[in-house]
Amino acid sequence: MEESMMMEEGEVAPALIAIHPVEKSVVVAIGSELRVFDLQEDCASSLVDDSGRPLHMDSIRAISFGADGRLFVSAGDDKLVKIWTTNPWHCIRTVLSEKRVSALAISPDNLFVSFADKFGVVWVVSTEVDDERKDEASPIFAHYCSIITSLEFSPDGRFIVSADRDFKIRVTVFPKRPLSGAHEIQSFCLGHTEWVFVIITIFISTFWHFVICIEKVTGRFSFEFASHSFFAVRFVTCLSFVCTQEYPQGFLLSGSGDSTVRLWDITSGFLLDTCEVGMEAGLLESDDKEETLCPAITDICASPDGSLIAVAIQRQLFMTNPISFFALCSLHGVVLLSCNLSGRTLSITKVVSMGGTFIPTSLAMSSSAEHLWIVTGASNLPALDSPSFARVSVISGLKKHGSDSSDDKPVVLDDNEIPGGSKLLEKLQGSVSISKGEEALAAAAEAVKIAMRNLLIKRQYSVEKRELRKKSRNDRKLKQ
Amino acid sequence: MSENKKVMNKPNKSTGLPRKRFYRARAHSNPLSDSHFPVPLTPSHVDYALHYPQYFQTDHTIADNGDVNNNSTASLHKTQSKKIQFADIGCGFGGLIVSLSTLFPETLMIGMEIRDKVTEYVKERILALRETNPGQYQNISVVRTNSMKYIPNFFEKGQLSKMFFLFPDPHFKEKNHRRRVISPHLLDEYAYTLESGGIIYTITDVEELGEWMKACLEDHPLFEAISEEEFAADPVVKLLTSATEEGQKVARNNGETFTAMFRRISPSDTESGDVL
Numbered sequence: 001m002e003e004s005m006m007m008e009e010g011e012v013a014p015a016l017i018a019i020h021p022v023e024k025s026v027v028v029a030i031g032s033e034l035r036v037f038d039l040q041e042d043c044a045s046s047l048v049d050d051s052g053r054p055l056h057m058d059s060i061r062a063i064s065f066g067a068d069g070r071l072f073v074s075a076g077d078d079k080l081v082k083i084w085t086t087n088p089w090h091c092i093r094t095v096l097s098e099k100r101v102s103a104l105a106i107s108p109d110n111l112f113v114s115f116a117d118k119f120g121v122v123w124v125v126s127t128e129v130d131d132e133r134k135d136e137a138s139p140i141f142a143h144y145c146s147i148i149t150s151l152e153f154s155p156d157g158r159f160i161v162s163a164d165r166d167f168k169i170r171v172t173v174f175p176k177r178p179l180s181g182a183h184e185i186q187s188f189c190l191g192h193t194e195w196v197f198v199i200i201t202i203f204i205s206t207f208w209h210f211v212i213c214i215e216k217v218t219g220r221f222s223f224e225f226a227s228h229s230f231f232a233v234r235f236v237t238c239l240s241f242v243c244t245q246e247y248p249q250g251f252l253l254s255g256s257g258d259s260t261v262r263l264w265d266i267t268s269g270f271l272l273d274t275c276e277v278g279m280e281a282g283l284l285e286s287d288d289k290e291e292t293l294c295p296a297i298t299d300i301c302a303s304p305d306g307s308l309i310a311v312a313i314q315r316q317l318f319m320t321n322p323i324s325f326f327a328l329c330s331l332h333g334v335v336l337l338s339c340n341l342s343g344r345t346l347s348i349t350k351v352v353s354m355g356g357t358f359i360p361t362s363l364a365m366s367s368s369a370e371h372l373w374i375v376t377g378a379s380n381l382p383a384l385d386s387p388s389f390a391r392v393s394v395i396s397g398l399k400k401h402g403s404d405s406s407d408d409k410p411v412v413l414d415d416n417e418i419p420g421g422s423k424l425l426e427k428l429q430g431s432v433s434i435s436k437g438e439e440a441l442a443a444a445a446e447a448v449k450i451a452m453r454n455l456l457i458k459r460q461y462s463v464e465k466r467e468l469r470k471k472s473r474n475d476r477k478l479k480q
Numbered sequence: 481m482s483e484n485k486k487v488m489n490k491p492n493k494s495t496g497l498p499r500k501r502f503y504r505a506r507a508h509s510n511p512l513s514d515s516h517f518p519v520p521l522t523p524s525h526v527d528y529a530l531h532y533p534q535y536f537q538t539d540h541t542i543a544d545n546g547d548v549n550n551n552s553t554a555s556l557h558k559t560q561s562k563k564i565q566f567a568d569i570g571c572g573f574g575g576l577i578v579s580l581s582t583l584f585p586e587t588l589m590i591g592m593e594i595r596d597k598v599t600e601y602v603k604e605r606i607l608a609l610r611e612t613n614p615g616q617y618q619n620i621s622v623v624r625t626n627s628m629k630y631i632p633n634f635f636e637k638g639q640l641s642k643m644f645f646l647f648p649d650p651h652f653k654e655k656n657h658r659r660r661v662i663s664p665h666l667l668d669e670y671a672y673t674l675e676s677g678g679i680i681y682t683i684t685d686v687e688e689l690g691e692w693m694k695a696c697l698e699d700h701p702l703f704e705a706i707s708e709e710e711f712a713a714d715p716v717v718k719l720l721t722s723a724t725e726e727g728q729k730v731a732r733n734n735g736e737t738f739t740a741m742f743r744r745i746s747p748s749d750t751e752s753g754d755v756l
Contacts, residue, residue, distance in 0.1 A: 119658075121665070142665035144629050145512050145658070166629060172668075181664075183702055185672040188632040190522040269637075 012447060013059035013076070014361035015377030015390045020069040023366040023419070025086065027072065028428040029060040030390045031379025034074055036089055037427045039420055044427040047084070049091035056080060059379055062115070066106040067155075071127060073113050075101035081115050081137070083127055095125050095137050103151040105160070112178055114140070114160060116148035122162060124178045140182040141172055150239040155250040155304070159186055159266055163239050167192045169254055171266045187269030192256040238299050242306030242339055251341065255297030255311055261337060263346050275346035277311060277335055299362055303369035306339035308398055309346070310372050312360040334360055334374065336398070336410065352395055352410050359448050371396050371419065372410075375428075378448045389444040392428045394418045496608045500573060503601035508649055509594045511628045511659055517596075519625060523636045528562075531621035532588060535562060564588045564635065567673075568644040569627045569661060572725060574602035574620075576644060578609065579723035581620045583715065591622040592634075599624040628661060631669050638675040642716070645682045647726035650689040662693040664700065671702040676746040679706065683720045683739045685730045690738025703742040711741060 016029040025045060028035045034055060036045040049055055058078035065072050065086070072089075075081040081095040081104070099117035106113050106127075114124045115137070123137035146164040153160055153174065160174045160182065169189035172182045238255045251272065252264040259278030262271055278295040299312040312334055336350040354360070354374070364373040377390030394413045415425060491498050520526045529536040566584070568577050571591025580589060593599045602622040609617040625634070648661045657663070662682060670680060680703065682693045697703045711717060721727035721737055730737055 139665075141668055144666065146629070168632065170632075181701075183668045183671065183700060185637075185668055187637065188672075190633060 013061065013379050014448065015375045015379070015388075016060065016063050016362045017364045017373050017375040017392070018063045018065050018072070019364040019366050019373050020065055020086065021067065021367045022069060023368070023370065024069060026364070026373060026420075026424070026428065027063060027065075028375055028390055028392065029063050029074060029076075030377055030388045030430075031059055032056040032076075032078065033379075033388070034060065034063075035390075035428050035430075037420055037424045039424070042420060042423065044423070045089045047089045047091070049082070049094070051091065051094055053094070055082070055091075061100070061102055062104040064104050064106060066110050067108045068110065071106055071110050071113075073104050073106055073115075075104055075115055077101075081113065081125070083113055083125075093125075093127070097123065097137065103148050103162075105151040105153050107153050107174070108155060108157040114151055114153075114178075116151050116162060118147055120144060120146045120148055120164060122148065122151065122160070122182075124182075126179070138179045138181070140178055141170075143168065143170065149237050152239045152241060152252075154252075154266060155241050156248055158249070161239055161252060161266065163237075163254060167256065167258075169239070169252070169264070171252075171269065186267060189252065189254065189262075189264045189266065189269050189271070191262060191271045191274075192254065192258050192260065237297055240300045240302045240309070242302050242304065242309070242341065247341055251306070251339075251344075253300055253302055253306075253309060253339070255300040257296040259295045259297060259313075261297060261300065261309070261311055261346060263339060263344060272344040273346045275337060275348065277313065277337070277348065299360065301363045301365045301372075302339070303365060303399075304367050306341050308365075308369050309337040309339055310363050310365060310395075310398075311335045311337060312363050312374075314359070334363065334372070334395070350410060352412065354393065354412060358391065358393060359445060361448060369399055371413075372398055376448055377444075388430070389447070390429050392418070392425060491604070491608060496612050498601055498604035498608060500601065503573075503597045505595045505597040511594065511626055511661075515626050515629065517624055519630045520633050523632075523634060523639070526564075526634055528588075531590065531623070532618060534615075534618040535588070562588060563639055564590050565640055566590070566642045566644070567592060567627075567635065567640055568646070570594070570645065570648055571602060571622060572598060572647075574605055574622060575724040575727075576646060576719060577602075577620045577622075578605070578617070579719050580716070581617050583719070585616075585619060588619050589621075590634075591620070592625050592627045593622060594624065594626050596624055628666060631673055635673040637672055638678075640673050641675055641678045643670055643674060643678070643680050644720075645680070645693070646720060646724050647684055647730075648682075648689070650684065650686040652688070657692075660689070660692065662696050664696050667696060667700045667703065671700070671744055674744040676744055678744045680742045680744070681716065681720060681739075682741070683727070683737055685726070685735050685737050687736070687738060690740065694738075694740040697740060697742040702744060704745050706741040706743055714741070717741070 013031060018027045020026070024040045025036055025038045032055070034047060036047060038045045047055060056074065056076060056078050057080070059076050060074050061076035063072070063074045069086060072084040072086050073081060074084070075097070077100045079097045079100055081097055081101060082091050083093040083095070084091050097115065097117055099119050099121075101115050101117055103116040104113070111127060112124050113127055114122060116122045120143040121139050122141050124140045125137040143162060143164040143166070146166045146168070148162050148164050150163045151160065158174060159171050161169060161171050163169045171186040171189065173184040173186050175182055175184075237257060240253045241250045242253060249267065252266045253261060254264065255261050259276065261275045261277050263273040264270065265272055277297060295313045297311050298314045300309065302309040334352050334354070335348060336352060337346055338349050339346050359376050360374045361377060362375050365371070372395040374393045374395065375390060377388065379388040395410050396413050397410050416422065418424060565587050566577075566580060566589035568589070568591045571577055571593050574591050577589050577591045591602055593602065599622055606617055606620055606622065623634075645661055649659070651657060651659045674680070680697065682697075684690045684693065698705065717739070720739060721731060727737070
């Protein structure tokens, strides 16, 4: 029963958004569908793939524009990595991956695409069409069997940075001939803590006694507990780079399940600053003493100079109510930070509320940082009329234009003020407005929560349950 | 339960050493499974005062009468003065580090072992050795961890001068090759923790694994094979077979062993090599 529940939930994938570096086009990926809107021409773009195959056959898990916007890559659960030119939108290569793809990046010189699979192996493929190595990617390095959550190239292209679910960030020298492997590790950025983990553990141990007491009466409760025992996210979820002319090598930003955003010097792996986003944004305050809030950073994007960093937060609500063991609740909005690179500090500038049922699943910002594009949504929703749901929103007025322009406040644009207007929304959302009524919206928001939770939670079993699962394994059968 | 065990696990009366039969464990452990033991956050969080009390004695006295915070900052400071230089990955019952301890009395070394009971044995063994030989065996310690996952949490870049992989689990099945402790991708991490010129020692009694380890190291651009003369001159080499429990077992059965020793070379050397 539990397995089937996992399968069902596994198919739900959160919506993703990406923006061209100079806002020429915006892409939303929802399920297996790529939706592209050309902002320059003010029209929807159609994608051309000569291979004749369907574009993607399963949920897309990662999308990315190259640094200059000429190339775009998409990949996901169908084990296909598609490399596109963006003008016009044309698929130049389809690379087969052995495993499902979890993260992607394009090198700043547009020569290589790197992707990570579910076994923690990072692969590289040349973007130049070359008959000899057709559709073949080369493994360059690996995290030891830990899912890679994010991949980024440093702005100068010298390093490739990967984050995994064992709270490890690895900085690897990206060689001139990467197809033969990237063996030289520059540094490890270690420091994301188990803070969230610790709180949850304490909680479970007190709660455990409670469940055991009940079990004596009903005999059934321990199974309920075991099947619902999750640990909250504690791994690094997202990476981004900031750099200025004085610091061309760039600094790394990472967001994690420990509700912090951290600033790193990648050449040494030194932690420069930590911003306790959850704490400082006041998200940890709770009226109800019986709830423990552990907000996780789910996405991060930064203007290249670091003056503006936007973070999406997923607030996880841990409740003592035995009926709904775990429920998730989101902060409906984004937190804006700024990075002072000369002082090497991070600080929170603003919390922007989105209101209603808007739970950001992905963020995107062009290099001018004029607008922050936000999407919420998920695919393969079981309980809804339409299988997928996406809602796009834009925040404007992020940049301070003058020194004394304190009036410039970030505002959430109305649908008709969004660049591209209703035509864009029709393309990216599938419909202009979501007018399904409160109930449908709430159901959609619930589904988005489930999708996000699945990404954030590492399933954890009780000791008894673990032993039980081991018994069914052939290699553990003891001869007795 | 644990108290019961302690009563049962009486050390040997004549030597004071713990007895192996109380600490036997299954020889295989799955390195892919999730870990349920504490891991230091960064190399500077490794508690040296706990592992090497004599070398970091000042911290210990602070720990006795001072508060916890005081202790951790003091030990962090101390860490910078002396660091672990030898690591025995998969140390088993600890035969090698015990022998190395007297051979390199001024070098801090650590054994890493994933099996809980075996780690307990090594811990007891070291404590007993320290007691019966005052002033000796202060430079060795053991930790329970999954070194395939957490090596970077224990050692800084270029911190180690020797790494030992003695008689590792052969994992014959092809689908389990990724569980082998020497693999092309993991060698990147070992190269990161080894200083330039540092040496990796590998030995096995399984020919297939011996060839695999040698091939992995030969193909890696950051390692070069060690010459025959150097091999013969290294005092550590004969300990690989004579000091370890597995080595002694192989010798008893007149079995063959396959050794591979490789040196970490610096990236600048390899770059020039790449150009050629």
